[in-house]
Amino acid sequence: MADFTAEVFQNEYLPEGATDTHAVVSVSCANAGKAGTSGEVAEVIIIDTSGSMDMPPAKIAAARRAAKVAIGEIVDGAWFAVLSGHSVAQMVYPTHPGMAKMSEITRAEALAKVGRLRSGGATAIGAWINAATELFEQTSGAQCHAILLTDGKIEGEDSLVLTHALRSAAGKFQCDCRGIGQDWVVEELREISTALLGTVDIVAKPEQLEADFEDMMRTAMSRGVGDVRLRVWTPQGSELLFVRQVAPAVEDITSRGVQISPLVREFPTGAWSDESRDFHVAVKVPVAPVGNERLAARVELVVNDQVLAKSLVKAVWSTDTDLTTRIDPAVAHYTGQAQLADAIRKGLAARSAGDERTATVLLGEAAKLAHQSGNENTTRLLAKVVDVVDADAGTVRLKQNVEKTDEMALDTRSTKTTRIRRTS
Amino acid sequence: MSTTCPACSAPVADGDAFCEQCGSGLTAHAVAAPSEQPAAAAGTNGRACSACGGSVLDDGFCERCGAKAPTERDHWCESPAAWIGGVCDKGIAHARNEDAMALAGLDDRSLAVLVVCDGVTSAPDSDRASLAAARAACSALVATPAADSRAAAGIISHWTDALVLACTAANGAAVGVARTLGDPPEAPSCTFVAAVLQRDVATVAWCGDSRAYWLPDSATAQPLTVDHSLGTELMQGGMTREQAEADSTFHTITRWLGADSVDSTPEVHSVQLSSPGWLLVCSDGLWNYASSPEAITAVIGEQLAAGNTEPLALAEALVRWANGRGGHDNITAALARHQPSLR
Numbered sequence: 001m002a003d004f005t006a007e008v009f010q011n012e013y014l015p016e017g018a019t020d021t022h023a024v025v026s027v028s029c030a031n032a033g034k035a036g037t038s039g040e041v042a043e044v045i046i047i048d049t050s051g052s053m054d055m056p057p058a059k060i061a062a063a064r065r066a067a068k069v070a071i072g073e074i075v076d077g078a079w080f081a082v083l084s085g086h087s088v089a090q091m092v093y094p095t096h097p098g099m100a101k102m103s104e105i106t107r108a109e110a111l112a113k114v115g116r117l118r119s120g121g122a123t124a125i126g127a128w129i130n131a132a133t134e135l136f137e138q139t140s141g142a143q144c145h146a147i148l149l150t151d152g153k154i155e156g157e158d159s160l161v162l163t164h165a166l167r168s169a170a171g172k173f174q175c176d177c178r179g180i181g182q183d184w185v186v187e188e189l190r191e192i193s194t195a196l197l198g199t200v201d202i203v204a205k206p207e208q209l210e211a212d213f214e215d216m217m218r219t220a221m222s223r224g225v226g227d228v229r230l231r232v233w234t235p236q237g238s239e240l241l242f243v244r245q246v247a248p249a250v251e252d253i254t255s256r257g258v259q260i261s262p263l264v265r266e267f268p269t270g271a272w273s274d275e276s277r278d279f280h281v282a283v284k285v286p287v288a289p290v291g292n293e294r295l296a297a298r299v300e301l302v303v304n305d306q307v308l309a310k311s312l313v314k315a316v317w318s319t320d321t322d323l324t325t326r327i328d329p330a331v332a333h334y335t336g337q338a339q340l341a342d343a344i345r346k347g348l349a350a351r352s353a354g355d356e357r358t359a360t361v362l363l364g365e366a367a368k369l370a371h372q373s374g375n376e377n378t379t380r381l382l383a384k385v386v387d388v389v390d391a392d393a394g395t396v397r398l399k400q401n402v403e404k405t406d407e408m409a410l411d412t413r414s415t416k417t418t419r420i421r422r423t424s
Numbered sequence: 425m426s427t428t429c430p431a432c433s434a435p436v437a438d439g440d441a442f443c444e445q446c447g448s449g450l451t452a453h454a455v456a457a458p459s460e461q462p463a464a465a466a467g468t469n470g471r472a473c474s475a476c477g478g479s480v481l482d483d484g485f486c487e488r489c490g491a492k493a494p495t496e497r498d499h500w501c502e503s504p505a506a507w508i509g510g511v512c513d514k515g516i517a518h519a520r521n522e523d524a525m526a527l528a529g530l531d532d533r534s535l536a537v538l539v540v541c542d543g544v545t546s547a548p549d550s551d552r553a554s555l556a557a558a559r560a561a562c563s564a565l566v567a568t569p570a571a572d573s574r575a576a577a578g579i580i581s582h583w584t585d586a587l588v589l590a591c592t593a594a595n596g597a598a599v600g601v602a603r604t605l606g607d608p609p610e611a612p613s614c615t616f617v618a619a620v621l622q623r624d625v626a627t628v629a630w631c632g633d634s635r636a637y638w639l640p641d642s643a644t645a646q647p648l649t650v651d652h653s654l655g656t657e658l659m660q661g662g663m664t665r666e667q668a669e670a671d672s673t674f675h676t677i678t679r680w681l682g683a684d685s686v687d688s689t690p691e692v693h694s695v696q697l698s699s700p701g702w703l704l705v706c707s708d709g710l711w712n713y714a715s716s717p718e719a720i721t722a723v724i725g726e727q728l729a730a731g732n733t734e735p736l737a738l739a740e741a742l743v744r745w746a747n748g749r750g751g752h753d754n755i756t757a758a759l760a761r762h763q764p765s766l767r
Contacts, residue, residue, distance in 0.1 A: 235490035236476070263488070285490070291517035291751070295490035298483070312483060316519070 033224030062206035086121030089131030122156030143226030368394030509736030510758030516751030526562030613682025709755035
């Protein structure tokens, strides 16, 4: 069994009358093992084969190669299937609607089928998700994961189809989404990756796709612990303000919470490999007299209803301002990283809506936050969209001729955070 | 239940008459050491939260309201005989309970020993020093044979000597805590007050500002101690009690026990008790809210009138009362009920 540890970073001291408690809970997993070691694993690869994948033909060719590389990474014994997505989702391998068990023979058969993928038709992503859900329903209980590749926005399908598809897919599988080129819509893929606990990213050039698929499938195969839940208890009379994953990327997971008893909510976090993730938990607790110590939250890591790690978030009321005015460095850092991601997303939205003034202010704020927190990746991505005049002051000028793919890269990757440097 | 030797804190088995480690007598006087574990009343799981009545989980917090369950060190009671009772409590504002007490007595009302020590908050680990000191003094007094003289003068001189020795033992225990911790720059230290009641004579020894009172049933309280503090010096210099208490140096003590003590000689005072009443030994967490003899008389009177007439119930009531006033410091109240012997 994997070893989970949870560590709390917080300043538990609150001034008299205060109620808001913030903590960063850092969770690490070791000895996760490989996918399939402690249960079944199922993989579905969904390749966009709409007409546009042929324009230029390098895209469909890259998709074939990338799908092959991904199939090569799937472990023997895993359930798998490949879908071709256009106006409907069509079985590529196996040819009957179902999953195949990975072996030398099925791998060779699948590689041959994928090599013959042809494009034509619309982009009905909702239908593709529905097809994947049906496949995964046959392997329920397995650790289920999908890769979805598209090059365009949804066409030939009502937008409600995707919404409904995601509702029935949630909790059944995780889905990593990739957009190739610049004609797809970040928001559409982000909606999928958020609902299905996956990642979203841009692959600007077809030749980058193989390496990306290899990496994605390797990561999926390194996850030996499926369906890990963050269980959060908060006291009677309190309000859970938010639960936010803050590392490796910012993702507000508050709305994913499922009430399992009056004081306890569970947040699905998907499958884990040997890795660390940080969560920012904020709770408004009922005020208590100075000198009192109360628990603001119990944060537990749960697998199969078994608690594998537990940490306590506390609140202690004090009149000592030396204690109460200190802000925990981890809480401060990740609050800044969340603001950074938010400023970029809103700044880009303002820019595409033609509101250059708001965009300049927000992206300037982002440049400042990225600079101050040492988030070099985001600083580099920002520099392709704005000219930074003064990073410390947050003064920027919007670039006039921005590559669309650079803007999309900034949009999809702005949630990646830097870890706080812990003093040893 | 684990039991430790009150003199040297070595573990001892229930029923042992003497400590294997230091040879101190244990009979009837060994009290379970307050542990840092949450107080376990009846089984660990069925424990109720004192704030809301929910159950306390193994992590030491209530499963419903999240309140921290007090540890045994934070709040405990002692009642070595039905006529003797004391409560030692963390109060509200302080993070830990640095007060300590150790009580002993005989069921036939022939002897009571009440010891209270108040750890100095500015020095870390003073909670350990106060507990070691209180237990060492109590143990030394219990090991002392009762005065064989029936005359008051004989009893006074007997217990005066014994109390000075007990204070030396208490100081030794406090210094011992510093040694165990590798002599930290801020030596763990505490106040000391011990009262012995034999026949109709109460003898009290003290260092610092923990107090003893004689409270006759039908008269005003009589202080048996004078604080060793700058507050006392201010009043001796002509200030009124109100003026002195408003001064920031009022609580600065001039005598204490511990490795950095300059003067750990106790002052000793005796009084003959010819009427029924209460012998009270307490820390400043209680008397801060009733500093004058009139005020403490009134408070005790109120609690008795409310039906808290047994020693333990009265001690609990006094602690509750002080917490009701804000509980700004740790609170200890130890009481013995006195009935004059027939002559």
